[in-house]
Amino acid sequence: VxxxxxxxxxxxxxxxxxxxxxxxxxxxxxxxxxxxxxxxxxxxxxxxxxxxxxxxxxxxxxxxxxxxxxxxxxxxRSSVSEVWAALQDPGKIVLVQTAPAVRVGIGEAMGMPYGSLVTGQMVAGLRRLGFSKVFDTNFAADLTIIEEGNELLHRIRTGGELPMITSCSPGWIKFIEDFYPGLLRHLSTCKSPQQMFGAVAKTYYAEKTGVDPRSIVVVSIMPCTAKKYEAKRPEMDGAFHYWKEKLKLKDEEHFFDVDFSLTTRELARMFSESGVNFSSLPEERFDSPLGESTGAAVIFGATGGVMEAALRTAYEVYTGKTLHDVNFTSVRGFQGIKEADVNLNGTVIKVAVAHTLKNAGILLEQIKNGTSPYVFIEVMTCPGGCLGGGGQPIPTNAETREKRAESIYYDDDHKAIRKSHENPEITAIYADFLEKPLGEKSHHLLHTHYMKREY
Structure with missing residues (x-):
């Protein structure tokens, strides 16, 4: 059975x-x-x-x-048939968002060399599958950094729970809820980029374009199987509550912020089913206004990337000075646990980065027994981070992870903007909609809570 x-x-x-x-x-x-x-x-x-x-x-x-x-x-657990059905429904506007690790993985599944960076062809392919708009989860990764960086500084300044631990890897969230529920207060309250994207797509984007949020279907393409679970967590429906009063929605009209999450492998299957000749596609750009992103967002796909992206922004917000060398190489690489001292204009903070849950458990034990020296910890569930995710093309091994990481850092190096807070579309969403980081709207749409799991 x-x-x-x-x-x-x-x-x-x-x-x-x-x-x-x-x-x-x-x-x-x-x-x-x-x-x-x-x-x-x-x-x-x-x-x-x-x-x-x-x-x-x-x-x-x-x-x-x-x-x-x-x-x-x-x-x-495949959602391909449900996504095809949504794409063929004339009453639906189907938006797609793609994670940073997908652009260095999908090429492999389409017969290209390991780690091929195929962002433009992937965008072109998604348009040919029939998606109304092709957006970038990296936009929401920049948004996550603004919220998370400000949350970290708020905790440091007000004596909040430290170390603060990142919250964008849903396998890791389930792990701490299952095995260390007493430490949930250490998690950042920020939703993951996938979920932040869904929330702003069905509020900010819907308002901006005058579209009924009930007709929007948000599909995410992720390197990850745990994202499917995350999308269906009962608390991931901020946009529904945002509209409930305004549109007098009934409870039976309930919708989630993200409707379907597909793995990189499922996207490859859709390309194959539709006869898209991937390698001969032209390079195309993401749509606006949820398509612009920075180098800081790209590196979310590698272990240490969220930490590095957060430090680029936290440094400038904390010190008020410009950060000239944005490469925090001490948090890069594939060691199980990495640590670094970061100098914020005279204030030195200790940070740590772990990938795989076994390594995360080591850091949690330190917090539990009061010996953790860290202020900020990044945890990724999978080896190498998202680029080694459970939804990535097979084989995913040491060699393929290495090649994908090289492409991710290459992409970051060649971005015009490499700090999340300098993304003009992020500036616009705060000016036009969210008002300020950690503000009232952010609280309802971009932040969440966690719970002990019972079986």
Whole structure:
């Protein structure tokens, strides 16, 4: 019987050959142990605690198991048919947003060399699939940095909970909710870029273009299986509450900020199904006003990227001085835990970066026993960060992750603007709509809360 209890992953035991790769990656790399061998002899199988289904146990939805499964016994839960249906519905305006790690991954799935940077062709391909507007999650990554950088400085100045930990990786959020609920106060309240994008697309963009938010469908293309779960978290409906009073919406008209999240692999499938000849596509640009982004947003796709992007902005906001060398190379690279001292005009703060949940657990134990020296910590669920996500093309291994990271930093180096707060579209959204970072509208649309998970 197929296990379809999870919002992110589907397990088909009939395809399982008991190789144990999924068990190894779940316990040894992530330290989650959501799946394991059970039974003996001919009754051996891989299962969850009490055979209760992946959606009913402490699974982080990271999808690393799907990356290593050789037979397709664990795959992402596909939303391709629902997205095709939305694209063919004349009453819907279908917006698509693409994560930074997708542009260095999708080319591989279309037969190009590992780590090919194919932003322009990806945009062209998405237009040919029929999306009304092709936007960039990187716009929302810049927005996340403004909110998160200001939140960090607010906590430092007012004696708030430190260290503050990043909150853009949904597998990591599920992990801390499952295993360390007592430390949830350390998480930044910022939503992830995917969710911030959905919230502003159905409020700011809807108002700007005079479109009924009920007719907007937001599709995200992510390197990640946990994003599917994140999009369906009950609290991710800020835009519905924004419009509820204004449009007198009934509860049965409820909508989420992000309707569907597809993995990089699912997008490749859509290109194949529609006969798009990807390698011969021209390079096209993202649409405005949710398509402009900076180098700081691009590096969100690599481990250490959110930290580096936040420091570029926090430095200038905190000191009032211009940061000339924007490369914080000490937080780059593939070591499991990296740490750095950052000098904010005489104030030295200690920061740390971890990727994989097992490494995150090490830092959480330090916080728990009061020995953590850090002010700010970045956590990414997957090895290498989003570029090694559970929804990326197979193979995703040390070699492919390295190549994708090179392309991400190349993209950052060649951006005209490399600091989030210098993005003109970000300046515009604050001037026209949000008013100020951490303000009233930001609080309702861009920030969230977390909860202990019960099973």
């Amino acid at each position: 197929k296990d379809e209890t999870s919002l992110s992953l589907v397990r088909d035991p009939e395809k399982c050959i008991l190789c144990g790769r999924c068990v190894a990656v779940c316990s040894q790399m992530q330290g989650v142990k959501a799946i394991d061998f059970s039974g003996r002899g001919l009754k051996s199988k891989i299962s969850t605690f009490l055979d209760s289904g992946l959606g009913l146990v402490a699974c982080s939805n990271c999808g690393q198991c799907a990356l290593v499964c050789p037979t397709g016994a664990i795959t992402e």
